[in-house]
Amino acid sequence: MLDLLKRTFTSPSSISPELVEGEHQLYLPTENKTITYQLKLSKRRTSLSIEIKQHQIQVKAPYWSDLNVIESFLIKKQSWIIEKQQQQRIFPVNQNTYQTGSKLLLFGHWLTLTVNHGSKFQLSLTNDKRLLIMTIPRHIKKPQQYVRSKLVQFYIQQAQQYVSPKLQQLQQEMNLQAKALEFKVYKRRWGCCYASGLIRINPMLMGAPHWVIDCVLIHELSHLTHMDHSSAFWQLNKQYCEHCDLSKKWLFEHSLALTLL
Numbered sequence: 001m002l003d004l005l006k007r008t009f010t011s012p013s014s015i016s017p018e019l020v021e022g023e024h025q026l027y028l029p030t031e032n033k034t035i036t037y038q039l040k041l042s043k044r045r046t047s048l049s050i051e052i053k054q055h056q057i058q059v060k061a062p063y064w065s066d067l068n069v070i071e072s073f074l075i076k077k078q079s080w081i082i083e084k085q086q087q088q089r090i091f092p093v094n095q096n097t098y099q100t101g102s103k104l105l106l107f108g109h110w111l112t113l114t115v116n117h118g119s120k121f122q123l124s125l126t127n128d129k130r131l132l133i134m135t136i137p138r139h140i141k142k143p144q145q146y147v148r149s150k151l152v153q154f155y156i157q158q159a160q161q162y163v164s165p166k167l168q169q170l171q172q173e174m175n176l177q178a179k180a181l182e183f184k185v186y187k188r189r190w191g192c193c194y195a196s197g198l199i200r201i202n203p204m205l206m207g208a209p210h211w212v213i214d215c216v217l218i219h220e221l222s223h224l225t226h227m228d229h230s231s232a233f234w235q236l237n238k239q240y241c242e243h244c245d246l247s248k249k250w251l252f253e254h255s256l257a258l259t260l261l
């Protein structure tokens with residue numbers, strides 16, 4: 001996962017002789033923090049970009065850039081940089097692959113994955129919900145893809161167990177009725193409500209605490225009455241959901257950890 005900011009130069013500034021590639025340090029006054037960033041220069045590049053990749057800050061700039069321009073851009077974007085770094089820190093480092101020791105979120109708690117090889121597929125979650133033990137058949141050619149698809153199935157199962165009865169309960173409270181409920185993995189959304197009355201929930205939302213999931217369900221149910229995000233929509237939504245803002249914040253901060261690669 002990568003976060004990126006770009007700035008295009010309007011006119012080239014003079015060549016700065018002291019500009020060198022590699023590691024640079026910069027003090028961010030508002031954040032009261034010194035950051036280390038990697039500078040890469042390119043002859044073809046016409047814009048300046050900041051990338052945050054696994055907590056590391058990478059700055060790419062045209063070779064004729066001025067260090068002052070680069071640093072004032074970094075200072076201008078300091079809150080964005082620190083926020084993205086923090087967001088990426090929540091995401092476990094070993095998440096590039098699914099293997100023994102990989103961390104996953106389930107209802108707001110971290111669980112550890114254990115992958116074994118055996119004659120047939122098996123999956124079990126320990127009673128304390130801290131360990132997910134998966135046995136995958138030895139003949140599987142693409143084990144990462146296999147584990148991922150089994151994890152999606154696991155989250156769909158969790159969603160069926162939690163969301164289906166919860167939606168029933170909320171529908172009664174709100175006096176609303178969805179036509180159908182489906183689960184679908186989305187990259188950038190937690191749920192959606194169609195004009196037909198179908199509600200789709202991203203099963204990866206089951207990584208969030210129950211109160212956050214409930215907020216998303218109330219949000220989608222409110223769309224049965226108001227298809228937009230008008231003030232009437234929020235008025236209805238707020239009648240049943242007290243933690244909209246907190247839930248939005250939680251999902252934003254944990255969005256990387258909730259995404260299956």
Ligand SMILES: [Zn+2]
Binds near residue numbers: 219223229
């Ligand atoms: Zn909405």
